[in-house]
Amino acid sequence: MVVGEISQERNLMIIGGGPGGYSAAIRGAQLGLSVTLVEQADIGGVCLNEGCIPSKIITHAASKRSESAHLQELGIGGSDYPFDFQKLLAYKGRVINQLRSGVEHLCKENKIEIIRGKATFIAADKIGVENGHQFDIYEFQQVIIATGSTAVMSSDMKEKGERTLLPHELFALEEVPEHLIVRGSDYIALEAASSYAALGVKVSVVIDNKASFPFDESINKELGRLFKKRKIKVYKELQFISTNETKDGITMTFLTDKNVEETICGSHLFVSGTRIPNLEPLGISRFGIDRTVGGFIKVDGNMQTSLPAIYAIGDVTEGPMLAIKAIKQGKAAVASIAGQQTEVDLTFMPVVAQTIPPAVSVGLTEQSAREFGLAVRTSQFALGSNGYATLSGKKDGFIKVISDATTEIIQGIHMIGEGAIELSGSFVQLLEMAAREEDLKFPLYAHPGIIEGFLEAVEGLVGQAIHAAPVKRDVAVNHFQINTK
Template sequence: MVVGEVIQERELIIVGGGPGGYTAAIRAAQLGIEVTLIEKGELGGICLSKGCIPSKVFAHTADKLGDWKHLEQIGIEAGKPKFNMEQHHNNMKQTVSSLQKGVEALCKANKIEVINGSASFMTGNRIGVESGDTFEMYKYDKVIIATGASSYMPEEIDTRFTHVLRAQDIYGIQEVPEHLVIYGSDYIALEAATSFNAMGSKVTIVIDGGNDFGFDPDIDKELTRVLKKSKIKIIKDAVIETVKEGGGQVTLHLMKQDEKLTVEGSHLLVSLGFRPNTKELGLEALSVETDDNGYLVVNEFSKTTEKNVYAVGDVTIGPSLAVKAIKQGKVAAEHIAGKAPELNLRYIPRVVHTSTPIAYAGLTEEQAKEEGYQVSTGQFAMAGNGYAGLTGKKEGLVKIVKDAETDLLLGVHMIGQGAVELISSGITALEMAAREEDLSYPFYPHPSLNEGWLEALESMTGEAIHIPPNKQQKKKAEPVG
């Protein structure tokens, strides 16, 4: 190995080129900071190459596969579609490659120095970078850790099994599974379930030690109905005891309360969350605080407990979401540049690109009660929305949670077509401390999916136009305590 003779000095070094890392790099460069970005893989990180983008390519394909019956209903005679996995992968590779080239071009345009290699921290504000047969040493004024996280696999599951897949591997699969068993119930599990179901797989979801998917109960109920309608089997409150592979099958031995169950499938996807990519970073050279799972503790500026060291994205405590990483990256860069940015994850949006999309922000009904609010809710089933009906996308509902005493909006929860795009309006309303009048007063275009919001709001007072009187919410606030 060739070792560099000189320690090179850099103003800002960013370790990791995923959404948080490259966003931080570009924002810092915009603010006049000289930036060096170190990435051992491809720019865009796991999100672009194996996670966010590939999963949404699959979801988009699944959505189109599900449209053929509606197309026949409206007079378009195309016949039942056939799915070509090879062509699908070619399209996905082109999409990913195009986006990666876009990130590379942006870094170049912003005069960001990009180094391909593996970084490790050393004492004295130094970072060593190994790239092939070379090793270079850099000294930094400031550094941002943006190394992301990797899929968690429990010890009971042998990672050498060929048909057992991690969350970050599922979209590299080259064939449509005959029977995909999914152990986990997070957004990755749900997206994979509906995507492969649309592509022809039999799908079974095993909810790890719980009875729901973690959404507001009314969203959970509707999601369960939609999944069962699609013939996706759900096994609740079960825990894996052992997993075996043989004869082209993966066999799960489960314990459901006091009952033993056996589930066989052609493939097993394990999606039980993530663990931070920190083991090989040499963090022992720094005085950074971590939690029990190794996630870095940061303040509102994404700054760690070590002087001049920041951290953003999945390597930090909090939800493993690209939207968090992107915002943290901007905040860290701006704080390094001497600005006073603000970061509050209270209203971070959660979206799931299932066949019937899910999106929410703010408090659930139960969370609002736990925080001491006098809670009032309103709901509207999208089956009563004209635009949803004419597009053949009638599944889902809108639920709004508010404080009955002040009319303050507390949470917005949606499942149905358009939910992912519509949630932005909910986030804006929550951030602006909107009240019921602020949402019910404006015009809502007709016909549109947006009208579901207005109907949900008006259902609180029994004034929704497209809900029969006997089905109006009229749900009064329940006393706390």
């Protein structure tokens, strides 16, 4: 190894070129900071190269394939609707390369220095970067740790073979599984089950103990109904025992809620697993940075750690391990470094799953609103009664609105159906603004459009949805019941 003899000076260094890291780098350059980005692998990190983008290419393809029956109704395609998985893999590769090249070009245009290699702290104000036989030392004014996290197996699964797949491995498969067993109930598990079923794979979902899907209970029930409709078998409240993998497949053994031992045999097993922050290789434990009980770096509202020159963002900090958190925190960190006032508030971070159809939850669920003691008023509008959903053949799902009847302030918005992902930003904005029912009724909504379903869900809070049948009086008492406890 060749070690640089002279410590090189840098202003702002960012360790990790994932969505949080490169967003922080570009925003820092926009604010006039001199930025150096250190990345040991590909720019874009796990999200662009192995996680978010590859998985969403699979979910996008699955969504399109699920439309084949409706396309035939429109006179498009024939009874034989072939699917070429190898072409999909080639497309995935092209998209990832295109997006990665785009980020690299933006870094270049913003005059961001990119250093390739593995970073390690050698002092509270210095890092060393190792790249092959070269080891260079950099002294920084500020540094942002944005090294992300790594998926690991669940603690009760001691062995992992080739047919047991973590998220980045599932969406890198070069063959279509015959029977995919999905263990988990988070958004990744839901996307995996929904997508591969639409691609023609037999899918079984195994949910441990009292775990449930991560949405408002009404959406959880709808997902269960849709899974059953698509012949996705769901096993609930199970106690995992073991797995046995052979060259031909994998078997999972578990106890049911009735204490009966059962087995499932499949070709592959997907496990959401858990994620651990990528911190130990950095060597930060030597410098007394405050950590949480879970091992995450403690930060303040500016993303500053207990050492003033060191900031941290994304999966290495406590909270949801999502790209949107990392991006928001990265922008806030560099704004603070540039002397601006900033704030990161994750209260209304949306819960999103790119299932078929997609699902979104923002704000309080009905159950949590009642637990808070609010005077709860709810309304749910079925997309099957929406004109555009009907003509587009995407009638599954609904929009649910939760309001505080005392103040008429919207407390939660939940949707499963076409357009949910795109509308989620508007839902977040409304809750951030503490919008009232009247604020949502006042605007004009495009016709025909899925967005009209949102208006009708709001109008339904007081029984005035146009495209919903009148509620009978005995039912109406329940429908508009106000919880005053």
